[in-house]
Amino acid sequence: MATGDSGFKENFLWNLPGFEQVPFGDGDALKKTISDDVACVILETIPATAGVLIAPEGYFSEVRELCDEHGVMMIIDEVQAGLGRTSHFWAIYGGLYENEKVVPDFMVLGKGMSSGIYPISVCSYKPFIEKSVFKDDPFIHISTTGGSDLGCAIACEMLDIQSDPKFLKHVKEMGKLFGKGLEEIADDNSELIKEVRGRGLIWGMEFNSETFGQLAMLSIIKEGVLQNYCGNRKDTLIMMPPLIVKEEEIEEIIERIGKGVHNLKKLS
Structure with missing residues (x-):
């Protein structure tokens, strides 16, 4: 509907x-x-x-x-x-x-x-x-x-x-780290990535074409980060880390996403 x-x-x-x-x-x-x-x-x-x-x-x-x-x-x-x-x-x-x-x-x-x-x-x-x-x-x-x-x-x-304020504060802090990391990846790969957008720990990474989006999804999965393209938008990957994610895990996730995008960049 x-x-x-x-x-x-x-x-x-x-x-x-x-x-x-x-x-x-x-x-x-x-x-x-x-x-x-x-x-x-x-x-x-x-x-x-x-x-x-x-x-x-x-x-x-x-x-x-x-x-x-x-x-x-x-x-x-x-x-x-x-x-x-x-x-x-x-x-x-x-x-x-x-x-x-x-x-x-x-x-x-x-x-x-x-x-x-x-x-x-x-x-x-x-x-x-x-x-x-x-x-x-x-x-x-x-x-x-x-x-x-x-x-x-x-x-x-x-x-x-x-609903615990301490828990929500944690999500906010991890969301800032995650968003910043994704934005840095986008800035370094502007020929592939159009935009990243999100709040907290729900983010989308929009690529310049559906082909780039789908290839990036596979490339990032090969680096060990499970994500997918949006159901109605194959040019955009949706990324939603667990709300209990730790800072060191965010750093590793960002590093692996960056490697996946970099590998696609070499192919293109």
């Missing part, structure tokens, strides 16, 4: 009316599209598979204002960018820009909520949505395999860790 890649829709006979896509980060485009008969706006705070895109400062605040003005629900996907990944608990609440703190109506979470060791995902929402959907019956929406005790126990432990 929300993906920008038609390849993910065509196999499912995607042709539902009433959905319109606008360029990410373009407030004017959204303003022209949104109206009082729009039900919701769905956005990923940092669109990972689209290339680890970073919206301009003020964009999500503008989205919030437009949604409030027209009575539209603001739905945010933080499956990848949330829960400390940007060095803030929520990417949309200070994780993109320190002074931009936006509260959506509905948020989708997963992945890091269990540290990847147990399948669990969450839909969180404001009270008015709960009242509209559940009314006085909390069991009106149930799931045969939902409500896993083990999954919830793991999530509770993880949330305690991910």
Whole structure:
């Protein structure tokens, strides 16, 4: 429904009316599209598979204002960018820009909520949505395999860790080192790399062509760093080190990425 890649829709006979896509980060485009008969706006705070895109400062605040003005629900996907990944608990609440703190109506979470060791995902929402959907019956929406005790126990432990200021400070410090290292690699290989962008420990390295991007992915894997190109952008590699990564590990990762890019440079 929300993906920008038609390849993910065509196999499912995607042709539902009433959905319109606008360029990410373009407030004017959204303003022209949104109206009082729009039900919701769905956005990923940092669109990972689209290339680890970073919206301009003020964009999500503008989205919030437009949604409030027209009575539209603001739905945010933080499956990848949330829960400390940007060095803030929520990417949309200070994780993109320190002074931009936006509260959506509905948020989708997963992945890091269990540290990847147990399948669990969450839909969180404001009270008015709960009242509209559940009314006085909390069991009106149930799931045969939902409500896993083990999954919830793991999530509770993880949330305690991910919301700890000391932990978030660590992510911020490691993110600065990682980002600086990637930027230095990009500066040294400008004939191959167009740009690096990211926050905390989620970064994208955009190459000057899809060919360079895919070859770089393989070259870096050969150096021992597992990463991949973005699902909808083969010219961009997405890099997300573990949030518990140590400084010496960051240094080694950067060194290996640099070697992988250098090896590609020799081939080109």
